[in-house]
Amino acid sequence: MAGDDSYLRIERVTKRFGAVVAVDAVDISIGAGEFFSLLGPSGCGKTTLLRMLAGFETPDEGEVYIDGQPVSGQPPHLRPTNMVFQNYAIFPHLNVARNVAYGLRKEKLPRQEEDRRVEEALEMVKLGGYGDRRSNELSGGQRQRVALARALIRRPKVLLLDEPLGALDKKLREDMQIELRQLQQSLGITFVFVTHDQEEAMTLSDRIAVMADGRALQVASPKEVYNRPTSITVADFIGQMNFFEARVSETAGEEAVLDAAGFGRMRAKLGGAALQPGASIVAALRPEKLTLSPARSDGAANAVEGVLEAAAYLGDRSHFHVRVAGLERPVAVAAQDWAVGGGDGLDEGAPVWLTWDNDSVILLESERR
Ligand SMILES: Nc1ncnc2c1ncn2[C@@H]1O[C@H](COP(=O)(O)OP(=O)(O)OP(=O)(O)O)[C@@H](O)[C@H]1O
Ligand SMILES: [Mg+2]
Structure with a gap:
């Protein structure tokens, strides 16, 4: 990522459609050359925000700055941005070259x-020599490349991509993800990429803004968003997570002792959180941070007994559900080995132990879910 981390600055931008607040006081700074993703569920305001960057919508409040200049008064074609649309629109009656020249x-x-x-733009997207092809003679992936070439031909400093891979099947999408990332790195331009697919955002991005209800809830690297989500909503949206209601019973130095329903005492690292004894919180645990074994093992900060309720073998990993007395929902566990505890898999209904470290516990503020 190149130097200036506020090449594209979104400052308290709000956009309303009647009573709907599509984008709600969003603050984001994006660096020159950064691959930045807007990630969130359908209707959370991703397209609307992108359209304000492109100049197709005007903010009701706030301002967008590109390279230090406010751009609200500028029409799309005068901005150093270009957009690849959500439903890729290439013209079926034009050949590939005419589509790109558009x-x-x-x-x-x-x-x-x-x-x-x-020809230069077609080379960039690996479609060199395809200029004379009719658009209806292309695969979905090739059509998407034509749309990309058409956006790149103006040599934008910022490329805005609205779910560009959404219509492609999984395998092709994964190939195109790698190509997009390589293209972005070789051109060195800023990408703002919209997706509702968290794996896609994690794979591609330098940083991600996780959005919900028009707001940017957390802006951070994929690692940080995954390992240190700052809210239940973010933790729930990114990957799988177990949540446990808990109360802080004591804190000592870096450690907190929680009283968690179903678990009794749970030890957690405070990690900078200032928590008072008595506070109600939510303890979150990733399925892969839990170790499943047929007998209690020593050494882990936390251990609880349960019953294996379901097991699913997925090849590269296995998923388990463990029923713990006093908890409404089973605890989700992910492991690389199917054969836990050295055996050839445990029978459903078998008694098991779950153990986990104190620094695997993420402490989150309670909120209505
Ligand atoms: N032109 C418009 N007129 C009225 N409401 C709109 C308009 N455009 C968007 N909205 C509303 O604003 C909210 C945000 O829409 P937006 O298209 O930005 O969501 P999105 O995150 O891109 O969703 P998706 O993942 O489904 O594309 C939605 O509630 C939507 O209905
Ligand atoms: Mg959209």
Whole structure:
């Protein structure tokens, strides 16, 4: 990631449609050359925010700055941005080259220069030589590359991509993810990428803004969002998570002792959180941070007994559900080994132990879920 971390600055931007607050006081700074993703469920305001960056919508409040300049008064074609739309719109009646050249229509270049730029853009997306192909003779992935080339041909400093891979099947999408990342790195331009797929956001991004209800709840690297979510909503949206209601019974130095329903005492690292004894909180635990074994093992900070309720073998990993007395929901456990505790898998209904470290526990403020 290149130097300036506020090349694209979104400052308290709000957008309403009637009574709907589509984007609600969003503050985000994006660096030059950064691959930045807006991640969140359908309707959370991703497209609306992207359209304000592109200039297709105007904020009701707040301002967008690009390279230090406020851009609200600027129409899309005068901004150093370009957008690849959610439902990729390439023209079926134009061939590939004419589709890509459409991106240059405002620039009125001599034909030769235009042809050169078209070929250059097609090379970037690995479609060199495809110019004469009819658009309806392309695969979904190739069509998406044409849309990309059309956006790149204007040489934008910021490329805005609205779920560009959403229509592709899983395998093709994964291939295109790698290509997109390589393309972004070789061009060195800023990407703002919209997706509701958390794995896609994690794979591609330098940083992610996790959005819900028009707000940016957390802006951080994929690792940080996964390992240190700052709210229940973020923790719930990214990956799988077990949540336990708990009360702080004592704190000593870096450690807190919690009184958790079903578990009794649970030891957790405070990690900077200032918690008072008596406070109600939520303790969160990733399934892969729990160790499942047929007998109680020594050494772990936390241990609880339960009953194996379900086990699913997925090849590269296995998923287990463990019923713990006093808990409404079973505890989800993920492990790489199917054969826990050295055996060839445990029978459903078998008594088991769960153990975990104190620094695996994420302490979150209670909120209505
Ligand atoms: N032109 C519009 N007029 C009225 N309401 C709109 C308009 N555009 C968006 N909205 C509303 O604003 C909210 C945010 O919509 P937006 O399209 O930004 O969501 P999104 O995160 O892109 O969702 P998706 O993942 O489904 O594309 C939604 O409640 C939507 O219905
Ligand atoms: Mg959208």
